[in-house]
Amino acid sequence: MSLRLFNTMSHQKEEFIPREEGKVAMYTCGPTVYNYFHVGNGRMLVVFDMIRRYLLYKGYDVTFVQNFTDIDDKIINRGNEEGMDPLKLAEKYIEEYFKDAKALNLMTASIHPKATDHIPEMIEIIKGLEESGLAYAVEGDVYFAVDKLPTYGKLSGRTLEDMQAGARVEVEERKHNPMDFALWKSAKPGEPYWESPWGKGRPGWHIECTAMSLKYLGAGFDIHGGGGDLVFPHHENEIAQSEGYLHGETFARYWMHNAFLTVNQQKMSKSLGNFFTVREILEHFPGEVIRFYLLGTHYRSPLDFDDENLRMAQKGLERLQTSIRLADEALGRQVEKPVDNAEDQKLIVAAEEAQREFESAMDDDFNSALAYASLFELGKVINAHVQAYPYNSVGLQKARTALWELADVLGIDLAHPANNAEAGNEKLDQVMDLLLEVRAIARKKKDWEMSDLIRDRLKDLGIVLEDTPQGARWTIK
Structure with a gap:
């Protein structure tokens, strides 16, 4: 079975055919580093880490780019609250990101570019958009003219008329259209700034991902990923400015988005008191439990986050860890009585079947939830065998190896028991x-x-x- 994934652009599953045979170029939007990342961010990070790992398992050479937004209104405001330079605040939380990422067993990206290191590239793209009539400057600000691009809205399926009718946009007389978005913002007193053809200022949010993805992956790269909340406006605006700059050339071939995460059936919100960072949750549950939980539901299905669900995930993970432990104990014992060849062959067949079922699930739009079923079934077979034949055998070796390696494809390390x-x-x-x-x-x-x-x-x-x-x-x- 070939690998199929759900493309947000076409709203259907498509066969995955990379730009270059044997290689995958992949970009995901990383965190805005003004705080520890929250559990909603955590789901997105774990999901695309899982996707990357499976592509590697399939034999692809994967270049994985994940940025850091290190200049933004939120960073500036948080820096002012803490009496700290915004750029130093961002550096602090980049360091903290890697601590939590390690706890969740996230692989380090091939490249972790920072927005502030790519200001010249952003300026060049904005200049190109301005020269082609897709952007205009007003008193030091530069805006993208959405009505100059006929394809605007193709990712989200929205029309300009619908967006304007339903939008609550503050009156901005300098904009040609209320939906025009900022590419460059003129500097305000006390804010970090960079020199540009339009005066001192800083980039808008959307332009940074265009600059960094095109620099490291080039036009027409394979997969652009992120949370479902980024479809509009962030990714819609990315496509507009990128394909406008590229004169219609495809920016990214496949768009992937994970569904929202709720907390106790409610949208996560600071005002509701249900806003949790991964750092806070790590005080109560190990990172491997959190990861195991986040992958227990298909990435495009909504996921509700609460302590009871985490405890259930912990028990499920412990079942797999127990299967590995029992197998290791048995493999360390000398045979006291012969292992029935037919029973040993059942283990080999079970290992092969688990691998087939696992790959079938993952080839169908990375269905990690269904892939779990193959792991639990193999674990059950191992447990039953060890009860009858608690000794070393070829079949047990193969079954144990299969369970270990398939879990590892999902980033689940069964050698590190939760709370054990x-x-x-x-x-x-x-x-x-x-x-x-x-x-x-x-x-x-x-x-x-x-x-x-x-x-x-x-x-x-x-x-x-x-x-x-x-x-x-x-x-x-």
Whole structure:
């Protein structure tokens, strides 16, 4: 099956055919760095990281560009609130971005360009638009003339008439059309500025992505991605100014957008008190749980974010981690009795089937939710096999490898259990080994009261014991 993706431009799934065989050029809109990024941003970042990883798995050489907007009204306003230079504030939150990105297991982009490093490129594009009659200057500001471009609105499907009728636009007499948008803004007192043919100023928001994507990927690059809230006006305006500058040449071939994220069935909003940064959520849940949760719903479906859903995701992740742990324990044991060849062959067949189902789901518009089903099914087969044959075998090796590698394609590292002491508390490991030894002695003496007391007191502390034919295991819940 060939890879198909949903193109926002055509409103349908299309076969993915890259501009250059074997290579993918991909651009996603990164965060505006005036704060820690919120969980809505987090969904977009995780989704396109997953898409990138699957393209790599398919054998493509992927160039992935993700920008930082480091000059913007929000950054200037936040800098004023904190008494900090806006550009230094932006640098601070770029550093913080990478900390949270690491927690979510986001791959570093091939290029992470900053808007302020590309002012000359933006000025050249604006000059080109002005020369072709698609832009006009007024008292140091430069606007894009939307009614000069007949194709304006083709991404969102809106017409200028509808936009003007439904818009709440402040009266701006200097604009030729209320929907015209700023390419360059004249400097206000106390703001950062750059020299330009129109005087001191700074770029508008939309022009930066045009400049950076064209510089690093060139016209007609493969995938432009972002959150659904960017379809209009940001991406619509990007297309207008880019294809206007390119004299009608295609800017990007495929447009992809993830659906909105709500919090407790409500739109995330500071005024509603349900606005959460990833940094805040990381105080309560590990990054791998957050990532696992965000990919548990197809990227084009709305996703509701609450603690209960996160806890359910954590349990699901722990099931897969347990399958890996059980397989590793079995693979470390010498065979005490022969593993039935037919049963071992079932594992090999299950691993191959899981891979086929996984790829089928992902080839159908990156359906990570359906891909999860193949992982859980393989995990269930591994668990059942290990109960009967808790020893090393070829089939178990293949099944374990398949589960590990397919999860890794989604950026899920099953070697790092969520809230599990196996993450590395050596002292706790030693204490637990001692307690299990004492409990084993009690059970050997048929001192069931002491055995149960140790089990129950540990459970009260959040440590669950599981008695198996190979001895007791423990996990933190």
